[in-house]
Amino acid sequence: MLDIKITKTTAPKEKPKGNLGFGRIFTDHMFVMDYTQGVGWHDPRIVPYQDLTLSPAAMVFHYGQEMFEGLKAYKGDDGANYLFRPDMNAKRTNDTNDRLCIPRVPEEDYVQAVKAIVSVDQDWIPTAPGTSLYIRPFIIATEPFLGVDVSQTFQFIIILSPSGAYYESGLEPVGIWIEDDYVRAVRGGMGFAKTGGNYAASLAAQVKAHDDGYSQVLWLDGVERKYIEEVGAMNIFFKIDGKVVTPMLNGSILPGITRNSVLQLCRDWGLPTEERKISVEELIQAQKEGKLEEVFGTGTAAVISPVGKLRYKDDVMVIGNGEIGPLSQKLYDTVTGIQLGRLEDKFGWRVRVD
Template sequence: MAYTIPVERTKAAKSKPSEDQLVFGKYYTDHMFILDYDTENGWHDPRITPYQPLVLDPAAKVFHYGQSIFEGLKAYRTEDGRILMFRPDMNAKRLNQSNYRMCIPPIDEEMFHEALQALLQVDQDWIPSTEGTSLYIRPFVIATQPNLGVAPSTKYRFMIILSPVGSYYAEGIHPVKIFVESEYVRTVKGGTGMAKTAGNYAASLVAQQEANKVGYTQVLWLDALHGKYIEEVGSMNVFFKINGIVVTPALTGSILNGITRDSVIHLLQEWGVPVEERQVSIDELYKAHLDGTLEEAFGTGTAAVISPIGEMRWGDKVIPINNGETGEISSKVYDTITGIQYGTIEDPFNWVVELK
């Protein structure tokens, strides 16, 4: 099905920031995509408009009951001028998985892809070309029905906004320090942990602040039931290389099914590196540190692709990893995924989608 998406172009184009000044989430392009929903018409009225503030009723359910979900992906400009997206089909599927968990009607995946293509066509001049830069794409859905009853909304708005961003590692990839959180929990099996919903991130902020106060960049979450099994690191999935085997927490319903996570698993399998999806406890990691078999650790996510972990703090125990240096697997995965994203190396998995 081909959708007609009308475009209202801005009459007041913004000045584009210098590419060497780009940071994450500060600048936004001239246009945005909008799609509305109500129970009478379903999803309808797709359109591209000038980027502008929203007007919402104070009783809109998103403000009171948190019905909101989002996605995150990027567009990349290659050396020969092509524009590529990385695995947008996975974002479309995960968006609807989040929609289901939050009682939001599913969005046709073809509409999702056509909206991405149309909006990128309009604002493609905003896609930076400096090495390491990209255009961050933020699709999201909010509940807009003005009603204070605790029930799913009857009205929603799906939107896509775009933001040019700089290189996550302006001075080169480097390891981060991680604080193992033992007091707060992020979510629990049966909760909303597998959904990319705003409340999950709001719940993480207090622990993140406290970790920052003691000099740690991110929080490593433990499971809510036993308080010992590894879940996620901040906004990233996490991997550990123990005695030659790469392990990552299994998807049991309380952590996000990361697209970069999935890509890393595919690559490791392709390279013949042993990889396991299973429960991994903080006690196992500490024991591996003591006996010298904890060889490497890294987080995975859209923003950084790979974040090597150089140190973890668990209570009064400090766990250095690989002498605080980036490991061989981390480097190889980072170089391979970014090479595919920017079109500098072959894409054997057909992960990239070119702007038409």
């Protein structure tokens, strides 16, 4: 168990009012822990939120040896504070760390650190419908060295941001641009890892999609350019002729925690589910035959994001008359209901923070 030293701020900030937006407001404190080769992780502490001081030669700036995660804290209907499956974030952190040669963080220490910083800043957890306290753990390489090698020092940091809906439109179905030029990841690369390079690689297509009025980019596989992979900020699901279908995890797709939760819920409800390859041609054909019933994304930030329109080259597919489908609504209500304590947590996903 970590012995976390806590230093409280002497100048607390005013809590935000009104529209929170997403990821632009930060709480009073942050968690920091250092790593030194030969010593391991050490000096865990919670300190006032502040800027970092790093050498311009810090390896994170030059070789991108860094990772990040995302999860949320919620104020339950009973007034208690809850996390949603933080052990899964801890596990995914270490999967990413292994790929990037970053030292693993013991999962119990990771969850303890998240709980500790949320507990200190629990007064920042918003209570308005659709809001939450977004939690951003990340690890950066800090050794000052201009050589392509594994850093000898790292920092593990957790910051918190009270946030509203990821999309300003909330649950209103979004438009998705199926990218046919750029690629994001290939098997054997880092597509399954939660690292900044994956997201930097997505920006050019994201700008192109936004310029044409679409909210997100849906990526195709990087080899054949015909199989659906994932959306920039979420995994993707299709309800085709009564079956819930999502791309299988193949090394280039992020293993989403909300994705995993949705699959468990659908199977628990007796819905047929498939994790497999899905070609864009299959989607177009299913739409022409009236079998493409619903499309939705899943992710920590948006939870469930209904898709009302898919664009691929000259084809624009309108899904469900551009309205949210019944399964998308049920999944959103169920996941958020469990997170807020309104529904039975039969899977043991909700974790209380005292």
